[in-house]
Structures are given as structure tokens and as C-alpha cells.
Amino acid sequence: xxxxxxxxxxxRDGKKLTIALAGNANVxxxxxFNQLTGLHQHVGNWxxxxxxxxxxxxxxxxxxxxxxxxxxxxxxSTYSLEEKVSREYIAVExxxxxxxxxxxxxxxxxxxxxxxxxxxxxxxxxxxxxxxSAEKKGIRVDEAALSKLLGVPVVxxxxxxxxxxxxxxxxxxxxxxxxxxxxxxxxxGPEVEAxxxxxVCDLGDVNVPYPRLWVAVKLLxxxxxxxTLVYGQKPTMEHKVVAARRRVEEIHGHxxxxxxxxxxxxxxxxxxxxxxxxVELRSSAWKRLEEATDHPILGYAIMIAIIVGMFYSIFTFGxxxxxxxxxxxxxxxxxxxxxxxxxxxxxxxxxGLVEGAIAGTSIALPYIVPFFLVLxxxxxxxxxxxxxxxxxxxxxxxxxxxxxxxxxxxxxGCNVPACLGCSIMExxxxxxxxxxxxxxxxxxxxxxVIMGLVATYLGFGWxxxxxxxxxxxxxxxxxxxxKVLPGEPMGLIMEMPSxxxxxxxxxxxxxxxxxxxxxxxxxxxxxxxxLVIYVANLVGLLNLIxxxxxxxxxxxxxxxxxxxxxxxxxxxRKELTLILLASLMGTTNFALILSPSQMFVFAFVVMIYxxxxxxxxxxxxxxxxxxAALISLTEIVLAVVLGGIVFRVFLITGIL
Amino acid sequence: MSENVEEYLEAIYSxxxxxxxxxxxxxxxxLKVSPPSVSEMIRKLSEDGLISYEPYKGVVLTxxxxxxxxxxxxxxxxxxxxxxxxxxxxxxKVHSEACMMEHGLSDEVAAALCDSMNSPKTCPDxxxxxxxCTLDVSGCESCKVARQKDEKLHRLVTxxxxxxxxxxxxxxxxxxxxxxxxxxxxxxxxxxTPVKVVKSAPFHGPVEVSVRDTTLAxxxxxxxxxxxxxENGIPEPPHPHRPNAVIVK
Numbered sequence: 001x002x003x004x005x006x007x008x009x010x011x012r013d014g015k016k017l018t019i020a021l022a023g024n025a026n027v028x029x030x031x032x033f034n035q036l037t038g039l040h041q042h043v044g045n046w047x048x049x050x051x052x053x054x055x056x057x058x059x060x061x062x063x064x065x066x067x068x069x070x071x072x073x074x075x076x077s078t079y080s081l082e083e084k085v086s087r088e089y090i091a092v093e094x095x096x097x098x099x100x101x102x103x104x105x106x107x108x109x110x111x112x113x114x115x116x117x118x119x120x121x122x123x124x125x126x127x128x129x130x131x132x133s134a135e136k137k138g139i140r141v142d143e144a145a146l147s148k149l150l151g152v153p154v155v156x157x158x159x160x161x162x163x164x165x166x167x168x169x170x171x172x173x174x175x176x177x178x179x180x181x182x183x184x185x186x187x188x189g190p191e192v193e194a195x196x197x198x199x200v201c202d203l204g205d206v207n208v209p210y211p212r213l214w215v216a217v218k219l220l221x222x223x224x225x226x227x228t229l230v231y232g233q234k235p236t237m238e239h240k241v242v243a244a245r246r247r248v249e250e251i252h253g254h255x256x257x258x259x260x261x262x263x264x265x266x267x268x269x270x271x272x273x274x275x276x277x278x279v280e281l282r283s284s285a286w287k288r289l290e291e292a293t294d295h296p297i298l299g300y301a302i303m304i305a306i307i308v309g310m311f312y313s314i315f316t317f318g319x320x321x322x323x324x325x326x327x328x329x330x331x332x333x334x335x336x337x338x339x340x341x342x343x344x345x346x347x348x349x350x351x352g353l354v355e356g357a358i359a360g361t362s363i364a365l366p367y368i369v370p371f372f373l374v375l376x377x378x379x380x381x382x383x384x385x386x387x388x389x390x391x392x393x394x395x396x397x398x399x400x401x402x403x404x405x406x407x408x409x410x411x412x413g414c415n416v417p418a419c420l421g422c423s424i425m426e427x428x429x430x431x432x433x434x435x436x437x438x439x440x441x442x443x444x445x446x447x448x449v450i451m452g453l454v455a456t457y458l459g460f461g462w463x464x465x466x467x468x469x470x471x472x473x474x475x476x477x478x479x480x481x482x483k484v485l486p487g488e489p490m491g492l493i494m495e496m497p498s499x500x501x502x503x504x505x506x507x508x509x510x511x512x513x514x515x516x517x518x519x520x521x522x523x524x525x526x527x528x529x530x531l532v533i534y535v536a537n538l539v540g541l542l543n544l545i546x547x548x549x550x551x552x553x554x555x556x557x558x559x560x561x562x563x564x565x566x567x568x569x570x571x572x573r574k575e576l577t578l579i580l581l582a583s584l585m586g587t588t589n590f591a592l593i594l595s596p597s598q599m600f601v602f603a604f605v606v607m608i609y610x611x612x613x614x615x616x617x618x619x620x621x622x623x624x625x626x627x628a629a630l631i632s633l634t635e636i637v638l639a640v641v642l643g644g645i646v647f648r649v650f651l652i653t654g655i656l
Numbered sequence: 657m658s659e660n661v662e663e664y665l666e667a668i669y670s671x672x673x674x675x676x677x678x679x680x681x682x683x684x685x686x687l688k689v690s691p692p693s694v695s696e697m698i699r700k701l702s703e704d705g706l707i708s709y710e711p712y713k714g715v716v717l718t719x720x721x722x723x724x725x726x727x728x729x730x731x732x733x734x735x736x737x738x739x740x741x742x743x744x745x746x747x748x749k750v751h752s753e754a755c756m757m758e759h760g761l762s763d764e765v766a767a768a769l770c771d772s773m774n775s776p777k778t779c780p781d782x783x784x785x786x787x788x789c790t791l792d793v794s795g796c797e798s799c800k801v802a803r804q805k806d807e808k809l810h811r812l813v814t815x816x817x818x819x820x821x822x823x824x825x826x827x828x829x830x831x832x833x834x835x836x837x838x839x840x841x842x843x844x845x846x847x848x849t850p851v852k853v854v855k856s857a858p859f860h861g862p863v864e865v866s867v868r869d870t871t872l873a874x875x876x877x878x879x880x881x882x883x884x885x886x887e888n889g890i891p892e893p894p895h896p897h898r899p900n901a902v903i904v905k
Contacts, residue, residue, distance in 0.1 A: 074839075074842045074843060075838070075839075075842035077838050077842070079835065079838050079839050079842070105869070106868070106869050106870040107869070108844070108868040108869060109843070109844045109868050109869070109870050112842070112844065137869075139869075253792075254792070254829075254847060255794070257837065257838060257841070258829075258830075258837075258841060258846060258847050261838075261841035261842065261846045262841075262846045262847050262848065265841075265844065265846050265849070265868075269868070278869070294854075294855050294857075294864060295855075296855075296857065296858040385873070388873070389857060389861070389862055389864065389873045390857060390861070392857065392861050392862045392873070392875055392876075393857065393858075393859040393860050393861035393862070393876070394859070396875075396877075401875055402862065402873070402875075426839075488834060488835055490835075490836065491836055491874070491875035491877050491878035492862050492873055492874065492875035492878070493836070493839055493840065493843055493872065493873075493874055493875070493878060494872065494873045495843075495870060495871070495872055495873075496864060496871040496872060496873050498871075
């Protein structure tokens with residue numbers, strides 16, 4: 001895309017367009033978005049919602065085009081927040097064009113959504129994407145026929161190879177300049193159509209921001225949001241809608257929701273079969289790979305091998321890089337002090353401001369970068385959906401479905417992306433449970449403490465015991481949260497995408513955007529938190545706190561008094577507890593300062609006592625400060641209570 | 657369907673119900689027939705696609721077999737309830753009485769029996785669940801109307817989760833799916849759509865299905881709420897004394 005030269009003329013003319021990308025999940029929508037906008041994008045939230053809103057700009061053909069990437073959805077009901085946000089956006093903000101990204105290899109299911117988009121009468125275009133994988137499946141789509149049947153322009157694209165996007169933008173501008181009327185709905189069967197027409201008449205002068213026809217259909221379907229909106233203005237509508245619903249049910253013998261869904265699918269099916277041909281191909285190597293990875297025994301073996309291999313390589317690489325960066329920063333620090341002298345101001349600048357950024361870079365990034373890369377690879381290849389499939393029954397025991405395993409896996413790297421990743425769950429309730437348990441997953445930082453203290457001094461078996469205790473706790477707390485939180489649990493309904501080879505550009509972009517998210521969310525908090533604690537230490541506040549804490553740390557947990565300060569610092573980043581303990585005690589040989597049982601109790605408390613400050617920040621952004629505080633408080637109480645119990649168990653039994 | 661086949665399906669059902677495969681030996685003891693005749697019957701049932709046989713492990717009902725077994729087990733357990741609760745028969749007698757009556761009970765009378773007893777959930781002797789009714793009704797109020805529509809009364813319907821890999825069913829209706837029903841239909845599983853089960857994950861895990869050229873993973877609890885028709889409704893065997901019976905020569 002010739003962005004640079006086009007940019008100038010666009011700015012000169014001041015011509016602006018807003019377009020939105022809409023479509024199912026896994027159709028390559030975000031790939032198109034990334035290809036179109038490159039690095040000119042920013043991710044925020046929809047106002048007041050926990051749903052991601054990705055926006056970007058490009059310049060093309062003399063226009064500055066704002067692109068909004070709507071969430072991947074299958075319908076325009078209000079089943080999920082994503083659907084609600086999308087339909088409000090399309091209907092209320094009237095973008096100049098909606099590009100419906102359609103997966104050519106699953107035409108029928110994708111057209112079901114297209115049929116619904118047409119009902120809101122936007123300026124619609126169809127990007128017929130993934131033409132390459134459709135061909136591999138033996139599916140050929142005739143785009144001219146499809147365009148005729150839908151009554152909207154259709155542009156074939158293969159976004160991963162940047163094919164067809166130029167034509168797509170040309171078409172967007174053409175529609176705009178020709179001032180074409182908005183797209184028309186395809187309609188329903190004659191009986192339903194007649195009933196809808198009547199309802200449209202009955203609506204009269206009711207003031208709604210949506211097309212009337214669509215409002216009538218949604219009322220018939222029992223859409224709560226529109227019911228409140230319409231019945232509030234015209235209470236007489238209610239009994240008319242109820243009567244209409246009963247008539248549809250009498251004619252078809254099924255409830256209205258099923259009838260309307262069936263009729264929409266009938267349209268989609270008719271169009272798909274008229275516009276495409278399907279030749280059954282011999283089962284390919286990919287198909288056999290799918291067989292193997294979903295297999296009841298082999299599938300689990302492959303999954304365990306992949307996950308173990310993944311963590312092993314990430315930790316080996318991370319450890320190596322972390323040490324390398326650590327010594328590099330050590331050199332930097334030495335040259336900083338030798339260049340500027342070691343006065344209090346220099347000390348303040350370095351320890352209060354620079355240290356936080358350095359620690360984030362040298363301790364978190366070496367683990368997080370490869371983790372995100374591998375994760376993006378797994379996601380782009382289609383394997384992650386298999387993991388969710390295989391883990392569904394286990395995850396059910398903690399009240400989540402299989403998809404919840406994905407953020408939890410992220411949590412092993414870092415809890416911050418894990419909590420952000422919980423947005424893949426459908427409901428607020430599921431998101432919250434998922435984020436809560438994810439904040440208890442031992443992240444890389446906690447693993448450093450467990451490995452550096454328990455595994456090194458007590459042996460690997462004790463480290464495994466700690467992990468096992470943590471998993472038990474996750475299991476129990478997950479169940480409690482599942483029971484306590486109100487709402488209906490959601491079952492797993494997920495598309496299983498076919499495998500494909502990830503492309504470097506797409507995976508690279510995905511990794512980069514995740515990483516950017518992390519840096520933007522976590523780094524400011526790390527730096528500011530570091531500064532606050534540093535200042536508190538300077539004014540002597542920490543010693544006071546340490547004394548105030550000593551009943552808990554010394555009497556109840558049986559730990560040295562210095563751990564009070566260490567645990568406070570640990571809120572910033574958990575691996576700091578170990579580093580700080582060494583510097584406070586003046587030795588890195590922990591065997592001299594902690595008894596074996598103290599090591600275990602200390603690592604246990606560090607593992608669960610509070611999410612780190614960056615995680616708390618993300619939690620409060622996603623779920624509100626109150627929930628974040630509640631989760632933190634729960635975990636502090638748990639760590640202290642259980643830590644004391646563990647200490648006493650050791651004391652009485654004398655095992656350690 | 658002959659009585660004999662029904663007896664076998666019932667026996668296999670009650671073994672499968674305890675999540676065990678039914679072994680030849682157990683079937684032979686339960687039905688009081690010789691092991692060779694059991695083997696012969698297993699071969700026949702397997703050919704008809706009612707059961708799936710795993711050598712040395714035993715047999716498990718297919719979706720088709722399950723739909724039939726559920727129908728007869730439902731009649732059996734409803735009859736037990738009726739004999740015990742309404743007619744006051746002794747507990748130790750209800751089973752054998754029900755065994756004799758179940759094969760002659762028409763689908764319509766079974767539905768009426770269920771309705772008249774306010775749709776009981778379990779049978780009286782061992783509190784086993786009565787298989788759910790297969791009429792597409794939202795509640796017992798609409799039972800009477802629904803059971804008079806003959807073509808729907810006889811169709812063979814079972815939960816999607818009961819289908820074995822490779823089996824195909826047509827979505828008949830969703831029951832108690834609540835909020836999820838919209839989602840299930842949005843993903844393409846609306847009424848009348850053929851669905852093929854590709855794989856069932858172990859440990860009560862999700863079911864992988866193929867529908868409209870796409871593959872979906874469905875949680876087991878959702879697959880339990882989706883009822884599929886496994887074959888066209890077969891009319892009940894004609895009987896000279898049954899009203900409206902048409903005897904085809």
C-alpha cells in the first residue's frame with residue numbers, strides 16, 4: 001500500500017473517511033486491519049466496556065481513512081458485550097463503509113452474519129478473504145455471482161499475502177464518491193415478512209437510532225435492549241409484539257428465535273450454494289495432523305510435549321538473556337556512578353527512576369518476548385483452539401470452559417497479559433473468574449523465587465510441592481468463585497480453525513502488539529511504584545511498616561523481621577523479594593539466613609500473597625478498582641493464614 | 657422393532673448408564689440367553705448401526721441405538737412409576753410387570769402417562785433417571801397438543817452428545833439451553849441442520865462436530881441440550897386391535 005505519498009495529498013485535501021471491519025472470529029480480520037494501518041494504530045477500550053477497541057489510520061487515494069476493527073462476532077444479538085458494542089457502533093455512528101470480512105472456506109456460516117449486517121442497512125462491502133485456504137479445501141467462490149446475490153460489492157483478498165487490499169480500498173472510495181444508497185436487507189420468508197411489515201407500521205413515530213425493519217425483527221426475537229427502548233416510548237407495542245410472536249410460532253411450530261435464525265441460515269445457505277462449488281478433496285497431511293492432535297490419547301501426549309517444550313525453551317532462553325542484560329545494566333550502572341559521582345541526587349535518579357525501567361527490561365522482557373512469540377505462533381497456526389478443546393473438561397472443574405486455559409497458560413509467563421487475555425471469555429462473570437485464577441498462576445517472577453530459593457536449597461521435589469499447592473489453591477478458589485459469583489455459567493462453543501502455517505509478518509505483528517500492550521500497561525506502574533517505595537524508604541516509612549508487620553511476619557509466619565520490607569517491595573515485582581533479601585542480609589547464600597522451613601514458607605507467601613502492582617493495575621482497569629482491591633485482599637489474607645499454617649505444620653511434624 | 661431387540665438395547669443401556677461397556681458375559685446373564693446367541697445378536701445390532709462393538713471390551717450404543725433404547729427405557733420407568741404410585745403395586749413386582757408392558761405401550765400413551773404424573777424424573781425402585789421426553793415442547797402445558805401431532809411423536813431423537821464419532825443427526829430442538837441457545841443457532845446449529853460428530857474428547861470433555869463446512873467444539877453440557885433426530889420417525893408396528901392401525905402386507 002502506498003501510504004507515504006498518498007498521505008500528503010490526503011492531508012492537503014482534508015478528505016476523511018471512517019470504515020469498520022466486521023466479521024466472525026478467525027477470518028483474518030485483524031490481519032487485514034494490521035496490513036491496512038501498519039503501525040498507525042492504537043488499542044483502547046470501548047467507552048465503559050471491557051471490550052478492546054482497535055483503531056488505526058491509513059492514507060489512500062487522497063483520503064485519510066480511519067479504520068475501526070470491530071470484535072470478531074457471529075451475530076448481532078446481545079449475547080455478548082462484543083456483539084452489543086458492534087451493533088451500536090454500526091447503527092449509531094454510521095461509518096462511511098462497513099467491510100464485512102468473510103472466510104471463503106466457511107462461506108455459509110460467514111454469510112449468516114452478512115445477512116444480519118444487511119438488516120442494519122449500512123454501506124456494506126464484502127472482503128472475500130482466505131481464498132487460498134478455500135482453494136485447498138476444494139472450494140471455489142464466484143465473487144461476481146456472490147456480489148449479485150448479496151447486492152453489495154465483493155472483493156477477493158488474501159490478507160496474509162497483502163493481496164486484494166488495494167482493490168478493497170479503491171472500492172471503498174468508489175462507493176463513497178458515487179454516493180451509493182445503503183445496502184438492502186434480503187428479507188425473510190413470506191409469512192414472517194408479512195408479520196414484520198405489520199410491526200414496522202405499528203412502530204409509527206417511535207424514535208430509535210436503528211432502521212425500523214431491523215427494530216421490528218429484533219423485537220420479534222425478544223431483544224431486551226430494544227424492548228426497553230421501544231416499550232418505554234410506546235407501551236402498546238408490547239402486546240402487538242407478543243401477538244406477532246405467537247402467530248409466527250403457530251405457523252412454524254417453533255419459537256421465533258429458532259424460526260428467524262433458520263430463515264437467515266436458509267438465505268446464507270442458498271447464496272453460498274449458488275455462488276460456490278465444493279469438490280471433496282482427498283484427506284491431506286493437515287487433516288491427519290488435525291486427527292492426531294485431537295486424539296484422546298495422542299492429542300494429550302502432543303499437547304504436554306508442546307507445552308513442556310515451550311516452557312523449557314522459554315525459561316532457558318529467558319534465563320540466559322536475563323543474565324546477559326543484567327550484567328550489561330550492571331556495567332551501565334558502574335559507568336553511571338563513575339561518570340557522575342555517587343552523591344544522594346545521583347543515587348536518587350538511578351535508584352528511584354532508572355532502576356524500575358531496568359528491572360522491567362532485564363527481568364520481565366527476556367521471558368515475555370519469547371513467550372508472546374510462541375503464543376502468537378500457536379494461535380496463528382490454529383493449535384490453541386485444540387488446547388482449549390482438550391482442556392475443557394478439566395477447566396470445568398474450576399467453573400470455566402476450555403478457552404479459559406489459554407489466559408492461564410499466559411499467566412505462567414506473566415499475569416499481566418493473562419488478565420488482559422481473559423477478554424476471550426464471553427461473559428463478564430467468566431472473565432472475572434478467569435482473571436482471578438490467572439492472578440494466582442505462578443508467573444516467571446514467582447518461578448524465579450521458587451527455583452532460586454526452594455529448588456536450589458531444598459531440592460526440586462519441594463519446588464514441585466509448592467507448585468502443586470498452588471494448583472490446588474487455584475482449583476479450590478476457582479470453584480469458590482464459580483459458586484459465589486452470580487450468573488449462568490457458559491458452555492464452550494468455539495470454532496476449530498484448520499491448521500495453517502503462520503506467516504512471519506502476521507505473527508511478528510501480533511507479538512509486537514501484545515508486547516506493546518504489556519509495556520504500556522506495566523512499565524509506568526513499575527517505574528512509579530519503584531519511586532514511591534524508594535521515597536518511602538528515604539523518609540524512614542519502611543522501618544515503621546516493618547515494625548508494624550513484625551507480629552505477622554515474625555510471630556505468625558516465623559520469618560526474619562527483614563522479610564516485612566522485602567514483601568512490601570515484592571508488590572512491585574515478586575522476584576525483587578529474593579534480590580532484596582540478599583542485599584538486606586548482605587549475602588546471596590540463603591542457607592545462612594533462612595532455615596529450610598523458613599525458605600519454604602517465604603516462597604509460599606511470595607507465591608500467593610498479592611498480585612504484583614502491574615497485575616493489580618490491569619485488574620482495576622478491566623474490572624474496576626473495587627474488584628482489584630478485593631482480589632488483592634483475598635490473596636493477602638489467604639497467604640498469611642495458609643503461610644502460618646504451613647509454618648506450624650513444619651514446626652509440629654519437624655519435616656523440614 | 658422386535659421385543660428381543662428392545663430387550664438387548666435396554667440391557668446395554670443400563671450397563672452403559674453406569675459408564676461401562678456391556679460385555680457379552682453380562683448380557684448373557686442379564687437376559688438369560690446363551691453367550692453364542694448374544695454374540696449373534698451383537699453382530700446383528702452392529703450391522704444395523706445400533707451399537708458399536710469394541711473387541712474384548714464390549715459394546716456401546718450408537719446415537720441411533722441410544723434413541724431407541726431411551727424410548728423403551730423411558731416407557732419402562734414411566735410404567736414402574738405408574739404401577740407403584742398410582743396402582744399401588746409392591747416395589748418388587750413393578751420391574752417385571754413393566755418389562756412385559758413396555759413393548760406394547762404406544763408412544764402416545766407413554767407421553768400421556770408422563771403428563772398425567774406431572775413428568776416424574778426418576779423411577780421408583782432404584783431412583784434411576786427417566787430419559788427425557790423427546791417431544792419438542794417448552795413445558796408440560798404444550799404436551800397434549802404436541803403428542804397429537806403424529807409425525808413428531810415417533811421420530812427417533814437423542815442428545816447430540818450420545819452420537820458416536822462419524823454419526824450424523826439433524827437438529828430437532830434445543831432444550832433448557834437458555835442464553836446459549838441463541839449462540840448455538842448463530843454458530844449454524846439451527847433446526848433441521850445436519851450435524852456430524854467428528855470426535856468426543858475423553859473425561860466427559862467437549863464434542864467436536866462438523867456443521868456447514870466448519871468444525872466446532874461444543875462443551876458436553878451444551879451437546880446434552882441439543883436434541884438431534886437420528887433417523888426418520890418409524891411408525892409403530894401395526895397391531896390389529898390398535899386404533900388407526902394400517903396393516904401393510
